[in-house]
Amino acid sequence: EAAVTQSPRSKVAVTGGKVTLSCHQTNNHDYMYWYRQDTGHGLRLIHYSYVADSTEKGDIPDGYKASRPSQENFSLILELASLSQTAVYFCASSERGSQNTLYFGAGTRLSVL
Amino acid sequence: QQNVQQSPESLIVPEGARTSLNCTFSDSASQYFWWYRQHSGKAPKALMSIFSNGEKEEGRFTIHLNKASLHFSLHIRDSQPSDSALYLCAVDTNAYKVIFGKGTHLHVLP
Numbered sequence: 001e002a003a004v005t006q007s008p009r010s011k012v013a014v015t016g017g018k019v020t021l022s023c024h025q026t027n028n029h030d031y032m033y034w035y036r037q038d039t040g041h042g043l044r045l046i047h048y049s050y051v052a053d054s055t056e057k058g059d060i061p062d063g064y065k066a067s068r069p070s071q072e073n074f075s076l077i078l079e080l081a082s083l084s085q086t087a088v089y090f091c092a093s094s095e096r097g098s099q100n101t102l103y104f105g106a107g108t109r110l111s112v113l
Numbered sequence: 114q115q116n117v118q119q120s121p122e123s124l125i126v127p128e129g130a131r132t133s134l135n136c137t138f139s140d141s142a143s144q145y146f147w148w149y150r151q152h153s154g155k156a157p158k159a160l161m162s163i164f165s166n167g168e169k170e171e172g173r174f175t176i177h178l179n180k181a182s183l184h185f186s187l188h189i190r191d192s193q194p195s196d197s198a199l200y201l202c203a204v205d206t207n208a209y210k211v212i213f214g215k216g217t218h219l220h221v222l223p
Contacts, residue, residue: 102149
């Protein structure tokens with residue numbers, strides 16, 4: 001079974017603070033994704049990457065940065081956390097993009113106070 | 114911009130019932146169609162996929178795809194309480210991206 005590990009599993013942050021969410025995959029997959037889940041909105045794509053050292057904007061990138069330093073690692077960075085960024089964040093990987101299954105991590109529950 | 118809509122938003126059925134979940138999409142060029150299932154507090158997990166018009170069956174689950182109608186559906190035969198979850202449909206929007214619907218909450222009553 002493909003393995004995607006997220007850390008931390010939960011975090012409380014203060015408004016205006018910096019938050020970094022980390023994701024590590026051992027699937028040898030090229031594609032990695034960050035999604036946000038809010039009640040009533042399903043999963044929305046924030047950033048994605050199909051090769052190390054390169055990231056692409058998803059559908060809701062404002063307020064978020066991403067970093068892909070290696071094939072295995074993909075981080076999501078909130079430089080100035082805001083109340084509206086309280087949500088559950090999921091990282092996922094896939095072998096070759098949209099034609100392949102997405103394997104999700106367990107999620108990070110972020111609360112910004 | 115791909116638009117993916119699911120219906121109904123929530124569904125309550127008795128154990129043993131046949132359940133139908135629907136998903137519509139807006140981009141006629143889409144090629145890959147997925148259903149994911151997410152139990153409460155857990156990660157979404159792929160359930161089934163279909164890549165060509167028609168029907169695909171795996172156990173109690175069946176997907177129907179009609180590209181001309183921009184519609185696909187998931188049917189669950191003999192629904193079980195363990196099927197209670199959030200069901201998310203997903204559609205490709207290009208070679209890299211997959212867009213999800215908002216989900217259908219299914220509750221199967223024992």
